[in-house]
Amino acid sequence: SDNRSLGELFLYFSDEMSDITWIQAFRMxxxxxxxxxxxxxxxxxxxxxxxxxxxxxxxxxxLxxxxxxA
Structure with a gap:
């Protein structure tokens, strides 16, 4: 298991998530x-x-x- 891969995956998804608000995420x-x-x-x-x-x-x-x- 390569921890760097998990870190890269986390960064990829956190970058994607930063593009939407938590309200949008909740609605989705x-x-x-x-x-x-x-x-x-x-x-x-x-x-x-x-x-x-x-x-x-x-x-x-x-909440x-x-x-x-919104």
């Missing part, structure tokens, strides 16, 4: 979560919306406010 993850639920379960769109809403309602108020402001 949330969209991926919705897609996975839609493609791999028999849940209705309404049920998926309900799950996402429940998740969003459990977020700390500061929720920043997401809504």
């Amino acid at each position: 993850l949330l969209q991926m979560f919705r897609t996975i639920l839609n493609n791999n379960t028999e849940l209705s769109d309404d049920k998926i919306d309900e799950l996402v809403d429940t998740f969003m309602n459990t977020l700390p108020a500061l 929720k406010a920043q997401l809504q402001a």
Whole structure:
């Protein structure tokens, strides 16, 4: 195992991640979560919306406010 390879891989991904904000990353993850639920379960769109809403309602108020402001 070459630790330099892991370091280069980390730098590559951290450079990519610096191009997007954490809010964009959060939204991308949330969209991926919705897609996975839609493609791999028999849940209705309404049920998926309900799950996402429940998740969003459990977020700390500061985070929720920043997401809504963006």
